[in-house]
Amino acid sequence: xxxxxxxxxxxxxxxxxxxxxxxxxxxxxxxxxxxxxxxxxxxxxxxxxxxxxxxxxxxxxxxxxxxxxxxxxxxxxxxxxxxxxxxxxxxxxxxxxxxxxxxxxxxxxxxxxxxxxxxxxxxxxxxxxxxxxxxxxxxxxxxxxxxxxxxxxxxxxxxxxxxxxxxxxxxx
Amino acid sequence: xxxxxxxxxxxxxxxxxxxxxxxxxxxxxxxxxxxxxxxxxxxxxxxxxxxxxxxxxxxxxxxxxxxxxxxxxxxxxxxxxxxxxxxxxxxxxxxxxxxxxxxxxxxxxxxxxxxxxxxxxxxxxxxxxxxxxxxxxxxxxxxxxxxxxxxxxxxxxxxxxxxxxxxxxxxxxxxxxxxxxxxxxxxxxxxxxxxxxxxxxxxxxxxxxxxxxxxxxxxxxxxxxxxxxxxxxxxxxxxxxxxxxxxxxxxxxxxxxxxxxxxxxxxxxxxxxxxxxxxxxxxxxxxxxxxxxxxxxxxxxxxxxxxxxxxxxxxxxxxxxxxxxxxxxxxxxxxxxxxxxxxxx
Numbered sequence: 001x002x003x004x005x006x007x008x009x010x011x012x013x014x015x016x017x018x019x020x021x022x023x024x025x026x027x028x029x030x031x032x033x034x035x036x037x038x039x040x041x042x043x044x045x046x047x048x049x050x051x052x053x054x055x056x057x058x059x060x061x062x063x064x065x066x067x068x069x070x071x072x073x074x075x076x077x078x079x080x081x082x083x084x085x086x087x088x089x090x091x092x093x094x095x096x097x098x099x100x101x102x103x104x105x106x107x108x109x110x111x112x113x114x115x116x117x118x119x120x121x122x123x124x125x126x127x128x129x130x131x132x133x134x135x136x137x138x139x140x141x142x143x144x145x146x147x148x149x150x151x152x153x154x155x156x157x158x159x160x161x162x163x164x165x166x167x168x169x170x171x172x
Numbered sequence: 173x174x175x176x177x178x179x180x181x182x183x184x185x186x187x188x189x190x191x192x193x194x195x196x197x198x199x200x201x202x203x204x205x206x207x208x209x210x211x212x213x214x215x216x217x218x219x220x221x222x223x224x225x226x227x228x229x230x231x232x233x234x235x236x237x238x239x240x241x242x243x244x245x246x247x248x249x250x251x252x253x254x255x256x257x258x259x260x261x262x263x264x265x266x267x268x269x270x271x272x273x274x275x276x277x278x279x280x281x282x283x284x285x286x287x288x289x290x291x292x293x294x295x296x297x298x299x300x301x302x303x304x305x306x307x308x309x310x311x312x313x314x315x316x317x318x319x320x321x322x323x324x325x326x327x328x329x330x331x332x333x334x335x336x337x338x339x340x341x342x343x344x345x346x347x348x349x350x351x352x353x354x355x356x357x358x359x360x361x362x363x364x365x366x367x368x369x370x371x372x373x374x375x376x377x378x379x380x381x382x383x384x385x386x387x388x389x390x391x392x393x394x395x396x397x398x399x400x401x402x403x404x405x406x407x408x409x410x411x412x413x414x415x416x417x418x419x420x421x422x423x424x425x426x427x428x429x430x431x432x433x434x435x436x437x438x439x440x441x442x443x444x445x446x447x448x449x450x451x452x453x454x455x456x457x458x459x460x461x462x463x464x465x466x467x468x469x470x471x472x473x474x475x476x477x478x479x480x481x482x483x484x485x486x487x488x489x490x491x492x493x494x495x496x497x498x499x500x501x502x503x504x505x506x507x508x509x510x511x512x513x514x515x516x517x
Contacts, residue, residue, distance in 0.1 A: 003242070008233040012226060019190030021232060029242050036246060068194045073201045074187075077211065078218060101227050119189060120228060126191050145178070145185040152220040159219040 003032060006049065010056060017060035017080055019069075021123045027063065031055040097158055104154035108147055115140055116147040184214060188221045301334045307347075311440060316343065319354040320361065325380075325439045326463055348380040350440050353395075368419045369405070371398045377411075378437055386421035391436045399426055435461070442484040451476040454494070455511070462487040469512035473500070476516035 007028060014024035031052050064070040075081055108116060115133070118124045119140075126144070130137045152159070183200045186192045192200070204210050305314045307324035314322045317336055324330060328347025336342075341361045353361045353372050363370040365381045368388050375395020381388045390399055392411040399417045400408035401424045409417050409426045416431035438444050439461045446454055452474040455466045464487060468474055476498055482490050491509070495502050500513035 003239060004235050007235055007238055008229050011233055012229045015225060015229075016222070019188060025233070025238070029238065029245065032242060033245055069190075069192065069197065071197045071201045073205065074197070077204065077214065097223065098227050101224060120224065121232065123232070126189070141182055141186065141191075144189060145182045148185045148188070148217060148220065149181060151224060152216055155220055155223055156216075158223060159216055 006052070007032075010052060013053065014056050014060055016078065017057075018063050023063060024060075027056055027059045031059060100155065100158065101151075104151050107154070108150060112143045112147050112150075115143045119144060180210070180213075181217075184217045188217065302331060303334055304329060304331045316341070318356060318359070318361075321352040323350040323352075323440050325349060345379055345381055346383065348378070348439065350376070350378045350437060352376050364402075366421055367402045367424070368421065369400050369402050371400070371408075372396070388419040388421075390417045390419075391415075391431045391433075393437070401426070433457070444480075444482040444485075444490065446478045446480050448477050448479050450474060451478055451494075451498070451511075451516075454478050458487065458490065464509060465507060466509045466511065469510045470514070472515045473498075473511065473513060 010028045010031070011021070011024050014027045015021055018024050018027065034055055035048065035052060061070075064075075072081075105113060105116065111133075115129055118129050118132070119126070124132070126137050126140045129135075129140050133140075180200070180203055183192065183196055183203075186196065187200060204214050305312070305322075305324065306329040307326050310326050312324045312326075314324065314330070316322060316332060317334065318341055320341070322330055322343070325348035328345070328349055330346075330349060331344040332342070336359060339359060341356070341359050342364060343362070344364045346365065351361075351363065351372070353375050361372045363372075363379055365379075365388055366386075370377070370379055370388075370390050372395065375397055376393040377395070377397055378391045378393065379388065380390075390397065390411065392413050392415055394413050397411045398408045399411065399419065400406075401419070404424070407426075409428050411417055411428065414431055416429050416433075416436075418427050418429070419425070420427075434445050434447070435443075435457045438457065442461075444457065444461070446457075452468060455468060458464075459466050478494060478497070480493055480497070482493070487509075491502050491511075494500065494511075498513065498516050500511050503510045503512065
């Protein structure tokens, strides 16, 4: 079903806007439900995918507006003002890259890695991590920052490649 | 690197983690506008973030869980769940209508195929595979997916899924096994044999099933255990350490008693303790532990008393000691061992 093949990819798409995974998931779910409720009136000949991305885009921008996490300029930089193209291939990552990422994560100092994984993989907020590990929120922030710097450094070659790919793709 | 860039890196990290505050957002935005270099830095972090999240997303999303959650939300309003076999186009054009009628069948067929195949796929992919472990010649230990340890007595077999589904940890037993169950308040551990159930939370106990007499014996070492037949879970028997429950399948009865058999775990520990025990009881225990048929050839021998303890001894050594003590003869008759002699000293 549509759901199974696209859900994860759409979550990734929504997360580009709202950053918070749980909210992104909810938005995607609501989008599917919206689609379902309107099934009688939708022109099924148009690809459902683009309909979903449209709904999700709207819900996301509403969310950002409501939560005051809205900055026009940054949104523009991130290319999220107009609805970006959603490709299902978006959600697939080459094995080589995956290995590189895993390796980079394993290189992080223990506490740093733990905090990073708690935030990215287990979806805990800074406040929650600070509580669980009995450290200050500031420490969590610093460690997260260190982690991201390390990841940026280790994935440098992929960043430029990705940019090149995106540029070539966009110029088609 | 000076202090300034660390500050903005922190901001960028907070931004991508979704932790940024409104005023900080403006600061970040302004910073990016002042220098194209800053913009470039931001872009690089953005790419880094996206790569991590892309790789991440598959593991973060449990599609099955989401499907269920969504279904719940969908059935809340009154609309029933029907397959959309009808497509209504807003266009009133006749040509259009004819076209969409044809389309309707295609859509219906496609959806049916998708449903059926995803249904099959669901079972193929998400159903945990069943694992069957059999102890053939000797005893055998097995670690279960939740960390619990099962010691199987020779000739016994357990069946369990490769991954415990939410809610319970169910294991099927044929024969005899000793369980050391890992603590998990959210998932009770259940040993099943036919309709009988032994339910535990985290504990150590011995279960012996006998397919011939259709009985099951449970002896609790430590912890707490609830024993019942699956049709009548409310008629359960709670065991305390040192107690024994015997279940009779035909009558679906459960009887509780104090466990008097000190050697109920001897098959596993290889420690035997006989304290003024009758020879017939001793022979029973030996049969159970060593899996050999032993009979008393002469009736009066059943009343003989044995006081001895053995630790990790072979059957031969044990019989040797008993033979000497009680002045008996031990003869091997094919697969049977016979003990014969006159009355005891």
